[in-house]
Amino acid sequence: MPTFTGDDDLQGAEFRGANLSGARFVESDLTGVIMRGVELARADIDAPWLPFGEFLRINGVDVTGFVEAELDKRFPGRAQRTAVDPVGLREAWDSLQRTWDATLARVAAMPPGSVDLSVGGEWSFAQTLRHLVHATDMWLRKAVLEVEDPFHPIGQVDLGSSGEVDPSMFAREVPPYDEVLRVRAERATMVRDFIDSTTPEQLAEERRNPHDPDHPETVLKCLHVILEEEWEHHRFAVRDLDALSDGGGLGSQS
DSSP states (O other), X not given: OOOOOTTSOOTTXXXXXXXXXXXXXXXXXXXXXXXXXXXXXXXXXOOTTTTTTOOOEETTEEOHHHHHHHHHHHSTTGGGGXXXXXXXXXXXXXXXXXXXXXXXXXXXXXXXXXXXXXXXXOOOHHXXXXXXXXXXXXXXXXXXXXXXXXXXXXXXXXXXXXXXXXXXXXXXXXXXXXXHHHHHXXXXXXHHHHHHHOOHHHHTOEEEOSSOTTSEEEHHHHXXXXXXXXXXXXXXXXXXXXXXXXXOOEEEEO
8 A cells, every 4th residue: 555755745636536445644734625526434534733713614614613612522621721811720720630530540440551552553541641741841841931951751752743852862662651650740740830820920921932932932822732732632542542442443562
């Protein structure tokens, strides 16, 4: 089966009468793609950045509002991720952590080794937690607190959007899950402690975007990125845990 990567430029390509059934698009830019008279039965689209001022039309209907509302219903507390004041941010973080606590309890009851299983080539549950360590280090410790050496080596780096990060700084071997849980809990406490101490004036202060230092972001925006990362990766994790529980979709063991 042919595989197209970032080295292949398919911009403006036209597929007419082509059979793409079963095709998989991973971290691909499909912005502005137009599909006419297509068969989409059982299609599965995951676009976490969909609501940011864009639209997704199906048969002429923009479905972005429906999708966002449905996700907010499925994940109570998700709608609070755009809170704009310290009180709202505290409530948002507490709701999020209660959600993660329930998911961690679910994982603890699963068969040994489940945390290291990949579904469809996606990150395992343990890797997801490690990535959230990295996200906290990136957007709180580096961007907001301007810590000189912000990254914990246990963090899982997304090489596609890691910014000025040297992957050699991070763990090459799979760390024990207990250690992942410990560091993850430390980072969650750091976020909560910062939110507890912040003020509206501090939230409005500007910081350098850790991926693009010439582009300023407010402290509030940095916290919103952390909340968005947390909720989206929780959604991914629950999706894959459901697949593991159903006994399908297994990939490699990390």
